[in-house]
Amino acid sequence: MFKGLKPIVYGGREVWPVIEGGKGVAVSNHMSSGAWAAAGGIGTVSAVNADSYDADGNVIPQIYHGRTRQQRHEELIAYAIEGGVEQVKRAYEMAGGKGAININVLWEMGGAQAVLQGVLERTKGMVAGVTCGAGMPYKLSEIAAQHQVSYLPIVSSGRAFRALWKRAYHKAAEWLGAVVYEDPWLAGGHNGLSNAEDPTKPEDPYPRVKALRDTMREGGISDEVPIVMAGGVWYLRDWSDWIDNRELGAIAFQFGTRPLLTQESPIPQAWKEKLMTLEEGDILLHRFSPTGFYSSAIRNPFLRDLEARSERQIAFSMEEAGDHNHQLDVGIKGRNYWVTRNDLLRAREWVLQGYETALKTPDNTLVFVTDEDRAVIRKDQADCMGCLSHCGFSSWKDHDDYSTGRLADPRSFCIQKTLQDAVHGGDVDKNLLFAGHGAYRFKQDPFYSNGFVPTVKQLVDRILTGD
Template sequence: SKASEWLAAVVYEDPWLAGGHNGLSNAEDPRAPQDPYPRVRDLRATMREGGISDDVPIVMAGGVWALKDWNDWIDNPELGSIMFQFGTRPLLTQESPIPQAWKDRLMQLEPGDVLLHKFSPTGFYSSAIRNPFLRSLEARSDRQIPFSTEQAGDHTHQLDVGVKGKNFWVTLGDLTRAREWFGAGFTSALKTPDNTLVFVTEEEKAEIRKDQADCMGCLSQCAFSSWMDSETNSTGRLADPRSFCIQKSLQESVHGGDLDKNLLFAGHAAYRFKQDPFYSNGFVPTVKQLVDRILTGD
């Protein structure tokens, strides 16, 4: 309110539906999406309390596909001025710089094919296509057991696989699981910052270690490599093998790398490419054609 005259707009990003990194807080349940309307209504009320004019628009972002879906938001006195941000639909335009294979993938998606996850080394939740790359990270985290460095509590059994003679104590059930993973080819156990071990193949271990060593410091702090932009250049925490090098993955995605092995950001409405008749027979619009379509309400 102290500088309201400089405020051009306020963006509300739906953290359950927006693509890429989003603002889901620790107080919110990633598995329990909330209706954006009450949240935006409350945002407008807060803005009014601060003396901010209704002429300053709230920009609704995340889950926006067609304006006809938002008829009850437009010219609504509870909400004041409203604008809409389209992030996913412009990916599938002739001018979009993403590879053709990525565009083709967008037109094949089904509901549920975009995953809200927390594997990003930023520590934030983000949404991306649930391809083999993300599925492998899900599976890696599932192959995870807590440990103690000495016998304590229910950690009564010494781990005898994946740790090459190091002393780790686990539960009997986790020992059984670890032996099963080892027998399936996941023969290396890597420590995480949370006093757990994840089981990976030797090939995965080599890639993880190389990517961590090759860290170029693209983030102010990185969970995957433990890099931090500080005097010590370290977060002080163990590098986390449950994450990945986001710089490497995004570079490969946009420069023709294997789309099954890299991160593909998209919003949760991306499945509508396959359902929307506008994209029938593989039609890819120009940006102008897309804008004209959006202005029809579709």
């Protein structure tokens, strides 16, 4: 056992302070989270469009029949609740009374509150707590208190937690199970970088976590309420000075990327093999997500295509003005777009390369794509099922008039489509593969030498030694 590491009391029982990070759209399912809890830690079932099964145990494809986005959105919520309930029940059974089971939701997912309420109502006594990030989940504490489960907000700064505490959380202080600090430069998936922070200049997490603890103390929160360090955690021995540290109070650790490569992990074999080949720098912190948040994923051909698409971009004016004094004569039909001379020459070159269509963005720019890509983009936008509360790609909003009021953005993509395809056997080069920035360590860590893929129990046992 790693020096200083002690069990914590959570969900009414002693558990190891190691948490499986929740990974949405069927990646953190009952197999991985149930096994994590059975090993004595806190397993996390993702309630973000989780899988359901038919009578033979086969995954039920999430096919949408509604003619309108609102109708498809209601179908999506129903799928999410059924899947979340099924995954929790199976994980709880697998855990066999050991560890604890949390569920994870994104506050920015479409219908988040309805999904959370629906899952918790039907899994009483099985869920210990709810982790929630990607936005400011003010209502999280109220919903958790209603169902008598802990809540664990995911934040990236003390400032964000202070806002949540003052506005809402202080009213349900007794149900605050922990605060997850997610490093916005290192964590996989959607990250909480603010406009004041430079994505190219990672900051040391220690002073940021100390500031978070100071904020919690200001609110009268006990040092026994853990801060969960998430993002960039690989070996516990790298964090030895955080354990039993009076400045920081109780600390737990979340592992999001390492559980991807286990025997119980539901991701396809090709994805697991991809993880073993990564080099440092192969994870990209980018802003292509339709959520508008920064996110981190493997820089595969899917992401490289999005990078290249945004580079084939020019600004335009609807009137001749300043250096926008050349009329665009390629990529568009029947409209007056005025561009600079240099951009006109670039646009003509792109068209010669096969990028024949110019699509308008919300920022008064045009991006050049192939006719084939244009057809896919327009179909995906038309097929939107409202998986986010606000979607930049399709201009969907899950309330009021169901529109963000902004032009749909062709520089983004349908996140539901690609994440579903990735986890259910799609081409790993043509889909989004979320991962933390430490994923290159699979190739370097001797634990995984000769292609070894551990069980979750073997992984948790290994982590608890410090490695």
